[in-house]
Amino acid sequence: MTAPLHDPPPAGPGRALPDTQQGMRRRNLARVMHAVSSEGPLSRAAVASRIGLTRAAVSTLVDELIRSGLLQELGPERPGRVGRPGSALAVSGRGxxxxxxxxxxxxxxxxxxxxxxxxxxxxxxxxxxxxxxxxxxxxxxxxxxxxxxxxxxxxxxxxxxxxxxxxxxxxxxxxxxxxxxxxxxxxxxxxxxxxxxxxxxxxxxxxxxxLAELWLGEGTPPDFLHVSAEIGIGAAVVVDGRLLRGTRGFAGELGHVPVEPEGPACPCGGRGCLEQYAGEEAVLRAAGLEAGEGRVGLLATRAAEGDENVRRALRQAGTALGVALTGAVNLLDPEAVVLGGALAALAPWLLPSLEAELARRTAGPACPVSVSRLGPEGxxxxxxxxxxxxxxxxxxxxxxxx
Amino acid sequence: MTAPLHDPPPAGPGRALPDTQQGMRRRNLARVMHAVSSEGPLSRAAVASRIGLTRAAVSTLVDELIRSGLLQELGPERPGRVGRPGSALAVSGRGxxxxxxxxxxxxxxxxxxxxxxxxxxxxxxxxxxxxxxxxxxxxxxxxxxxxxxxxxxxxxxxxxxxxxxxxxxxxxxxxxxxxxxxxxxxxxxxxxxxxxxxxxxxxxxxxxxxLAELWLGEGTPPDFLHVSAEIGIGAAVVVDGRLLRGTRGFAGELGHVPVEPEGPACPCGGRGCLEQYAGEEAVLRAAGLEAGEGRVGLLATRAAEGDENVRRALRQAGTALGVALTGAVNLLDPEAVVLGGALAALAPWLLPSLEAELARRTAGPACPVSVSRLGPEGxxxxxxxxxxxxxxxxxxxxxxxx
Structure with missing residues (x-):
């Protein structure tokens, strides 16, 4: 029914479609949808000028999208008037x-x-x-x-x-x-x-x-490194508005970047991986707390209350994140690093040491680090x-x- | 005159072109060129079947490419025969x-x-x-x-x-x-x-x-990490047949991935960067040799002669490369790592410790490492x-x- 979701088409809508008349029509349907979705409500004429097709061509595409229930016309059409009314188009709230x-x-x-x-x-x-x-x-x-x-x-x-x-x-x-x-x-x-x-x-x-950060975040650039955590540490690399998935689909394993080459053994087979310093269990251990449910909330509460053990543990985790991110930034040259997931809630205590570490390892201006507003909803x-x-x-x- | 070279179009030919009739014609011209370039000599019919257009459409495109001097017909056309002869097309050796x-x-x-x-x-x-x-x-x-x-x-x-x-x-x-x-x-x-x-x-x-490795290497996959060296250590990330350039164009700085967080200071502003362990100067120093011209050749010669100081220095460099590449492989999940440039000549003494380090830090099968045949010509x-x-x-x- 829909196109495969796992590898959505790149930035330009529908690029993966075949290059035939039929493919061109499908790509142009996508252009109309994206124009109305990102800038609507728009009149047919406004859509035509935005995507560079004639108004006649756009009208045909729009009619098809209305019939399929993907677009809807706002406002009542004035009866008795000849020709198409100028009523605005919006993406359907049904369909x-x-x-x-x-x-x-x-x-x-x-x-x-x-x-x-x-x-x-x-x-x-x-x-x-x-x-x-x-x-x-x-x-x-x-x-x-x-x-x-x-x-x-x-x-x-x-x-x-x-x-x-x-x-x-x-x-x-x-x-x-x-x-x-x-x-x-x-x-x-x-x-x-x-x-x-x-x-x-x-x-x-x-x-x-x-992807949520890319599509819903405020001012998220098309090239960024997203670092998140639930229990482990995950990351995702977005390049030119596309997710970099890797050959097997395993890209983004920032948690297993070595931070101390001879550090503690990690279940992944490595030693001194970032997760051994900044993963939830490592941070709880360093703070003298036991593992269990809802521990990120506990860390945030204790840190906010001024618990020095928790704050020190989070500072150390921020430093380790800074070392691993220095390597990632040197490899990928992203426009920004965004902390999401559980890390967003802990950002006030992670960020200072993380940013200091990035800055002291970078001759020019360091890559900016921001915090996701989506947090665990992402x-x-x-x-x-x-x-x-x-x-x-x-x-x-x-x-x-x- | 030609399209901008700095950001060549992605894998599919001419994807960046506008989606109009004219753009479609240009993309189809590119399809014909790529088909003949990679599989030629081919007849018009064979081109048509490979790119999924009608023979008539292909003939029009081919005629245009012949007129522009980009394609040529091989073998004499048989005079007096009605219709197009089946003579094979090849990419022009002039033009x-x-x-x-x-x-x-x-x-x-x-x-x-x-x-x-x-x-x-x-x-x-x-x-x-x-x-x-x-x-x-x-x-x-x-x-x-x-x-x-x-x-x-x-x-x-x-x-x-x-x-x-x-x-x-x-x-x-x-x-x-x-x-x-x-x-x-x-x-x-x-x-x-x-x-x-x-x-x-x-x-x-x-x-x-x-890019040379991608286009000219034997069996180079579309997702790989290319590591090269002249004096510094450079790398390039190829994803889906496209070079990952980074926001500023600085991606691929593997030489400045931290290998020992508190290692020696590096001119980049960092500490313990890979270049401090596996860069030419670092290797020469570790081998007790002075810097100068043609030192990579000297290292290769001495290592081949069995000089234990040189071999040990190269082993240590291989280990450091292995640590940095573990991080890069975890982040990018490439299909292969390819050693090129000056590293290709030193591969016999770098590879064993490099591969051992990758393997000992990876639970499953480690990412394969190969050596470029292009070497410094790349x-x-x-x-x-x-x-x-x-x-x-x-x-x-x-x-x-x-």
Whole structure:
């Protein structure tokens, strides 16, 4: 039904489509959708001038998008008037929608986002998934998904696809969880355990969090490094508005960049990896606290209260992040580093030492580090928006005309 | 005249062109050129089946490319026969050609490569450029360029552009050398000092070496990390057949990835950077040798003779490379690491410790490391081929029909 979500087309809408008359029409449909989506409401004439096609060509495309329920006309048409009225076009608040879901270590969640980017349904289930088998987790997640899908359908929305965020390495097939250490899942075909009927993609939570930042963040540049954490440390590299996935789909493993070549052994097989200094367990240990649920909140509370052990542990983690990020910045030359996920909540105590470390290792101006406003909501929103973007990138496919 | 070389279009030919009838024609011209270039000689029918257009459409495109001198027909057409003969098409050995040039620390070079990828003219001038001002170096390089261009023109070739490899950081304008420490050049507008008349691009030598590996290497995958060295250590990241340049054009600075966070200070402002362990000066120092010209050759000779000091120094450099590459591989998940430039000649003594270090820090199979066959020729060939690729990617522009 929709285009594959796992490798969405690059920045220019629909670039992957074949270069034929039919392909050109599909790309132009995408151009119209993107113009109205990012700048609408717009008149047909305004769309035509923005995308450089004639008004006649745009009208044909617009009519098709209205028929498919992807665009709608605002305001009443004046009856009796000859020719097309100048009424403004907007992206439909009904029609296709994106379903996002998240398997967190401590929670499950699902939501539906419409083509306008609004969250129209949302459901969360708290409770640890650590050590639970994939089957019961998938059953619980399926229940949440059914709930939000039913609610969205009641509102006249039509789910166009499902994307699921998982804290682990996902194969490039977009359905197999190769390794999720904090769930203790290995080589799990999660796609087979989730509801059929919708095009499905499973993706790494750090990837989806980075995409959310790209699409929803304020002033996020097209080239940035997104660093997030739930229990482990994840990162995602966005280049020219595209996620860098890597050959196996494993790119972004900043947590396993060596920070001290002969430091403590890491379960990944390495030594002195960043996760051994800045991962949740390492920080709790350094602060003299025990591991458990909701520990990031505890760290933030204690740090805010002035607990010097916690603050010192977070300063040390910031320094280690600074060393690893110096290497990443030298390799990738991003425009910015964005801290997201659980790191966003801890930023006040991580940032000073992190930025000092980056600055002292850089001759010129250091790469700017900012903090995501999406925080832990990023992966879930990124999942739903990935489906929405796929519809905008190839509206003809979403309308069943591929 | 030709498309800008500094940011060549991505894998699919001519993707950056506008999506109009005219743009479609230009992209299809590129498809024909790429098909004949990579699989030719081919008949019109074979081209049509490979690129999925009708034979009639292909014939029109082919006629245009023959008129522009980019394709030629092989074998005599049989006179008196009705309709188009089935004679095979090949890329022209005359017509447009790419001019490459290189500013090395110890030499200057220029060459001309035709659309078939053959080197048709070549000139080299040995002698150090360390500490020489940009103006006399540019004058000497211009003389070499004039020499190879004249030789190419005598052979019926028509230079379509000039690309110049420089061991330094190049701004994204493709002409300014921001910093070339081993030449002691800073903020030098090299473009202004080189001959006018041809579209010009200045690029980092590690970038051009990586592109040469991508285009000319045997079995080079589309996702790899290319590590090279002349005096410093450079690297280039190729993703999906595209060079990752970074926001400022500075991506690939593997030499400044921290290997020991509190190691020796580095001129870049950092501490314990890879270059402090595996750069030429560091290796010479560790081997008890003095810096000077041709030292890579000396290291290779001494290592081959069994000099234990040199071998130990190279082993240590390999270990440091392994630590930095572990981080890079975790971040980028490339399909392979390729050692090029001066590192290729030292590979027999670097590789064992480098691979051991990668393996001991990786739980699964480690990323394979291979050695470039192009060695120090890479940047010069990459420069000339960058011009050739730009012609193949937009033949209409090269034919003056843009």
């Amino acid at each position: 296709p929608a994106g379903v996002g879901a998240e398997v967190g270590v401590d929670h499950l969640a699902a939501c539906v986002v419409d083509l306008r980017g609004e969250v129209r349904a949302r459901a969360v289930r708290h409770g640890t998934n650590r050590g639970r088998a994939p089957e019961p987790v998938a059953r619980d997640l399926t229940a949440l998904i059914s709930q939000v899908v039913a609610e969205a359908e009641r509102q006249g929305l039509r789910p166009a696809g499902l994307a699921v965020a998982v804290p682990g390495l996902i194969a490039r097939d977009g359905r197999t969880v190769v390794r999720a250490p904090n769930l203790d899942w290995h080589d799990t075909d999660l796609g087979a355990l989730l509801p059929g009927g919708l095009p499905l993609t499973v993706d790494n939570e750090a990837n989806l969090g980075a 992966p879930l929103l990124g999942a739903a928006h990935a489906v929405v973007r796929a519809v905008l990138d190839d509206p003809a496919a979403a309308a069943g005309q591929s | 447009p050609a790419g001019v490459g040039a290189e500013v090395g620390v110890d030499h200057l070079a220029a060459c001309v490569v035709d659309l078939r990828g053959e080197v048709r003219a070549r000139a080299v001038r040995h002698g150090t450029n360390r500490g020489r001002a940009p103006e006399p170096v540019a004058r000497d390089l211009t003389a070499l360029i004039s020499q190879v261009v004249a030789e190419a023109e005598r052979q019926g070739l028509r230079p379509a552009g000039l690309a110049v490899a420089v061991p330094g950081l190049i701004a994204r304008d493709g002409r300014t050398v921001v910093r070339a420490p081993n030449l002691d050049w800073h903020d030098t507008d090299l473009g202004a000092l080189l001959p006018g008349g041809l579209p010009l691009t200045v690029d980092n030598e590690a970038n051009l070496g990586a 940047p010069l060939l990459g420069a000339a081929h960058a011009v050739v690729r730009a012609v193949l990617d937009d033949p209409a522009a090269a034919a003056g029909q843009s």
